Amino acid sequence: MAIGQFAKGVAAGRLDPEQYAENFSDLHEPFTEHEARVEADRCYFCYDAPCMNACPTQIDIPMFIRQIATENPLGSAKTIFDQNILGGMCARVCPTETLCEEACVREAAEGKPVQIGRLQRYATDVAISQDVQFYERAPRSGKRVAVVGAGPAGLACAHRLAMHGHDVTVFDAREKPGGLNEYGIAAYKSVDGFAQAEVDYLVEIGGIAIENGKALGREIALSGLVADYDAVFLGMGLGGVNDLHAEGEDAAVNAVDFIAELRQASDLSALPVGRRVVVIGGGMTAIDAAVQSKLLGAEDVTICYRRGKENMNASVFEQDLAAANGVTIRHWLAPKRVLTEDGKVTGIELEYTMLDNARLTGTGEVLILPADQVFKAIGQTFASSALNGSGPVIALENGRIKVDAEGRTSLDRVWAGGDCVAGGEDLTVSAVAMGRDAADSINRALGA
Amino acid sequence: MADLTTTFAGIKSPNPFWLASAPPTDKAYNVVRAFEAGWGGVVWKTLGEEGPPVVNVNGPRYGAIWGADRRLLGLNNIELITDRDLQTNLREIKQVKRDWPDRALVVSIMVPCEEESWKAILPLVEETGADGIELNFGCPHGMSERGMGSAVGQVPEYVEMVARWCKQYTRMPVITKLTPNITDIRKPARAAFSGGSDAVSLINTINSITAVDLDSFSPEPSIDGKGTHGGYCGPAVKPIALSMVSEIARDPEMRGKLISGIGGITTWRDAAEFMALGAGTVQVCTAAMTYGFKIVQEMITGLSNYMDEKGFTSVDDLVGRAVPNVTDWQYLNLNYVTKARINQDLCISCGRCHIACEDTSHQAIFNEVDGKRMFVVNDEECVGCNLCVNVCPVEDCITMEQLAPGQLDERTGKRVAEDYANWTTHPNNPMAKVREPAE
Ligand SMILES: Cc1cc2nc3c(=O)[nH]c(=O)nc-3n(C[C@H](O)[C@H](O)[C@H](O)COP(=O)(O)OP(=O)(O)OC[C@H]3O[C@@H](n4cnc5c(N)ncnc54)[C@H](O)[C@@H]3O)c2cc1C
Ligand SMILES: Cc1cc2nc3c(=O)[nH]c(=O)nc-3n(C[C@H](O)[C@H](O)[C@H](O)COP(=O)(O)O)c2cc1C
Ligand code: SF4
Ligand code: SF4
Ligand code: SF4
Numbered sequence: 001m002a003i004g005q006f007a008k009g010v011a012a013g014r015l016d017p018e019q020y021a022e023n024f025s026d027l028h029e030p031f032t033e034h035e036a037r038v039e040a041d042r043c044y045f046c047y048d049a050p051c052m053n054a055c056p057t058q059i060d061i062p063m064f065i066r067q068i069a070t071e072n073p074l075g076s077a078k079t080i081f082d083q084n085i086l087g088g089m090c091a092r093v094c095p096t097e098t099l100c101e102e103a104c105v106r107e108a109a110e111g112k113p114v115q116i117g118r119l120q121r122y123a124t125d126v127a128i129s130q131d132v133q134f135y136e137r138a139p140r141s142g143k144r145v146a147v148v149g150a151g152p153a154g155l156a157c158a159h160r161l162a163m164h165g166h167d168v169t170v171f172d173a174r175e176k177p178g179g180l181n182e183y184g185i186a187a188y189k190s191v192d193g194f195a196q197a198e199v200d201y202l203v204e205i206g207g208i209a210i211e212n213g214k215a216l217g218r219e220i221a222l223s224g225l226v227a228d229y230d231a232v233f234l235g236m237g238l239g240g241v242n243d244l245h246a247e248g249e250d251a252a253v254n255a256v257d258f259i260a261e262l263r264q265a266s267d268l269s270a271l272p273v274g275r276r277v278v279v280i281g282g283g284m285t286a287i288d289a290a291v292q293s294k295l296l297g298a299e300d301v302t303i304c305y306r307r308g309k310e311n312m313n314a315s316v317f318e319q320d321l322a323a324a325n326g327v328t329i330r331h332w333l334a335p336k337r338v339l340t341e342d343g344k345v346t347g348i349e350l351e352y353t354m355l356d357n358a359r360l361t362g363t364g365e366v367l368i369l370p371a372d373q374v375f376k377a378i379g380q381t382f383a384s385s386a387l388n389g390s391g392p393v394i395a396l397e398n399g400r401i402k403v404d405a406e407g408r409t410s411l412d413r414v415w416a417g418g419d420c421v422a423g424g425e426d427l428t429v430s431a432v433a434m435g436r437d438a439a440d441s442i443n444r445a446l447g448a
Numbered sequence: 449m450a451d452l453t454t455t456f457a458g459i460k461s462p463n464p465f466w467l468a469s470a471p472p473t474d475k476a477y478n479v480v481r482a483f484e485a486g487w488g489g490v491v492w493k494t495l496g497e498e499g500p501p502v503v504n505v506n507g508p509r510y511g512a513i514w515g516a517d518r519r520l521l522g523l524n525n526i527e528l529i530t531d532r533d534l535q536t537n538l539r540e541i542k543q544v545k546r547d548w549p550d551r552a553l554v555v556s557i558m559v560p561c562e563e564e565s566w567k568a569i570l571p572l573v574e575e576t577g578a579d580g581i582e583l584n585f586g587c588p589h590g591m592s593e594r595g596m597g598s599a600v601g602q603v604p605e606y607v608e609m610v611a612r613w614c615k616q617y618t619r620m621p622v623i624t625k626l627t628p629n630i631t632d633i634r635k636p637a638r639a640a641f642s643g644g645s646d647a648v649s650l651i652n653t654i655n656s657i658t659a660v661d662l663d664s665f666s667p668e669p670s671i672d673g674k675g676t677h678g679g680y681c682g683p684a685v686k687p688i689a690l691s692m693v694s695e696i697a698r699d700p701e702m703r704g705k706l707i708s709g710i711g712g713i714t715t716w717r718d719a720a721e722f723m724a725l726g727a728g729t730v731q732v733c734t735a736a737m738t739y740g741f742k743i744v745q746e747m748i749t750g751l752s753n754y755m756d757e758k759g760f761t762s763v764d765d766l767v768g769r770a771v772p773n774v775t776d777w778q779y780l781n782l783n784y785v786t787k788a789r790i791n792q793d794l795c796i797s798c799g800r801c802h803i804a805c806e807d808t809s810h811q812a813i814f815n816e817v818d819g820k821r822m823f824v825v826n827d828e829e830c831v832g833c834n835l836c837v838n839v840c841p842v843e844d845c846i847t848m849e850q851l852a853p854g855q856l857d858e859r860t861g862k863r864v865a866e867d868y869a870n871w872t873t874h875p876n877n878p879m880a881k882v883r884e885p886a887e
Binding site: 034045 | 516796803815841
């Protein structure tokens, strides 16, 4: 065991160097060809398949699985990409336990659904590793579309627009495309630089120019885009973070920033992490921050959530994953104060909570947990300033962009999708579905 | 515990499970291991004439069909009869029989279709003390091109003639092994018995090509880019073998004749089914080649437990028990009306029954009830065909329920008649006549 394991405070190199690679390897090993065929054979090829209806992108799951079973992985990959060009990433990150696999009839039958996600990964890996391209662009339309944000929503939109023959320019504030695929998804879900490999694969269709380091509200303005392009798609995700409303909150670290840093780190042993870590939140981000802290060598990691287990946004699978990694999840605790000494975090003061006529209130009882690092992961917010500072005002709803069923915003020729719109599910796969459908809507509008 | 000992054409064995003539019985080494494992008998790998033995190909001799997890479903081979010297085989047979007197040791023989050839080999085999001989008229590849094996088995006159020679030149019991590569299995079987055979055994392997390599365009197994048809065996052939066995068992001309059942027997249950259709012993090849000799223990205990459960004390209680229930289509009761019933507690809503019935049968399963996904049989359309039962992935989820006499069949609008009635008397049958059903 490395000496660093019990180093006080926030420190790097807590583990033996080899340990990092092992800790951050694939969460689910990819299937071998034989494993894939055996698993594929478990699929019943259901009629009007429940799994397919549970997929936000409506992939024809029984068909792609049958194509694996019949040794046609490329046909299978095309079936997937027809509906979801980011099917490779979705195979890795979708909470399948609450989507397709929850709906699988074999879940009802025996509690063991067909492993749809892993099969999807198998087929898409074959196509991407062999760099087989399935789509040709339609004849050039001469129309130009601007896409803001190179996350799942923007990329899916760009690809579908390119298929329709339009020329697409994607602007992204960050240095690399991919959005949260590149900066947010837990490292053990997307290993070996898959996010960039997928972007490279996807843009090979042609007609897509990605311009990184260009932010709406900084280098570019919505008014300019509307003037220069035939249509605009906004897929900017969520730029802001919810406040804890706790004293000393500035000493807490934004979990999403921590994860982004981790995802971009070339040497994980150089990444500092607390010996005792407290994560505030109850969703996927909280779980990811907690688990990855643990994997970096934190001795003691606790998630504090202000409501009960059943209210957590993280799925049971995610909660079990945290538990399996030695993370403690505590419920009915709300943060009151981040405790510091000489500018360093020493702990967090929390108050027990309860439901009083369906309203969450503090009980007055207080708990202090010692901590060297506190992460806040209580949800992200849409940073609307980028929009409204740079052009005409777009209608919002619950703090996010308001769109209709096709993804049209209140502004003419401006569409939006992904996390930045109201009423979504904040999942990669939903972002893909919205981007794709907005592209079809844009195409119809441009054709008219 | 039920008594599994069998006496078949005078040949005794401690259980009805014999190894068929094939690689598992090619030499003393294998046969001794088989006896140690508990097999009741063996039919030694087919012997040929004195002189230089046949040669086998030196590349792959098997092709196969698999289920998804590589479960072997069907095997095909292009192996010939023994490629070992006759004298070596005879020496080993003699030794093994001496060491294992309680086991059945039958010797399979295939020599040219000439009286002299048979007359020459029979005394040599008899001298070993073997319990009997099996005439290999079945092998569908290689040997048949040389006028032996299935080339003989496909001509009833030859079958009868060779059987007669054998009865003439040996006192050993004669079992004639039949080829399934023929239209009516009863013809060669009858011929075998008219020639004096004590029993028939069937089936030998079925002409087959298991696969074609879609890169080299060679049939499998491929020998230097070329392939030939081989003999198919294993679980896939069981239904064909069962039917052929039953055809012989229920043939009035062959009533009570001895049958050794072969073809795809893999478990005690398969064996029991062959026996119920009239097989006095069963022979196994592919299952042993897939799993090794130990499987016989599963067969012995399985059959024995089953017989205990049924109160059968000896195998004779089981042999032939299903034969009276095999009949011709025309005698099936047309007043037996069934409807599919779906057990909603077991149903997992996969929809396979619906789409099977909707696309390919009688549009008799609803996929929605009150706007909700649910699978329910529409009695007005259900013809009771059983397809849905066969495609449903959940065992016993769909059952076929008989409509009692007097109940209304909503499809025909008629009440189910009480009495038995079949096609021979049906008004739609232009050749209808009043006739008694077959027994
Ligand atoms: C830590 C974490 C873990 C997650 N894990 C999962 C998971 O396992 N499974 C899952 O399904 N979902 C997960 N999610 C949710 C998922 O990542 C998002 O729902 C999805 O990425 C949304 O896609 P998007 O394209 O709408 O936004 P994003 O992926 O956020 O992409 C938005 C892009 O827009 C760019 N951008 C932002 N503002 C501007 C601007 N002003 N100008 C130009 N560009 C801009 C950003 O740089 C970014 O590249 C996770 C989220 C987080 C935070
Ligand atoms: C490789 C191989 C070689 C065989 N050789 C012979 C043979 O020499 N003589 C014979 O009568 N049958 C031979 N058979 C046929 C088997 O005895 C048996 O009839 C057939 O395999 C069907 O039984 P099963 O389904 O249990 O395998 C052979 C079968 C195989 C697989
Ligand atoms: S629900 Fe399950 S079994 Fe049915 S098609 Fe989907 S994956 Fe296959
Ligand atoms: S028994 Fe045949 S006709 Fe009746 S519901 Fe089943 S498949 Fe349809
Ligand atoms: S096939 Fe069986 S399990 Fe599937 S819907 Fe029909 S009855 Fe239900």
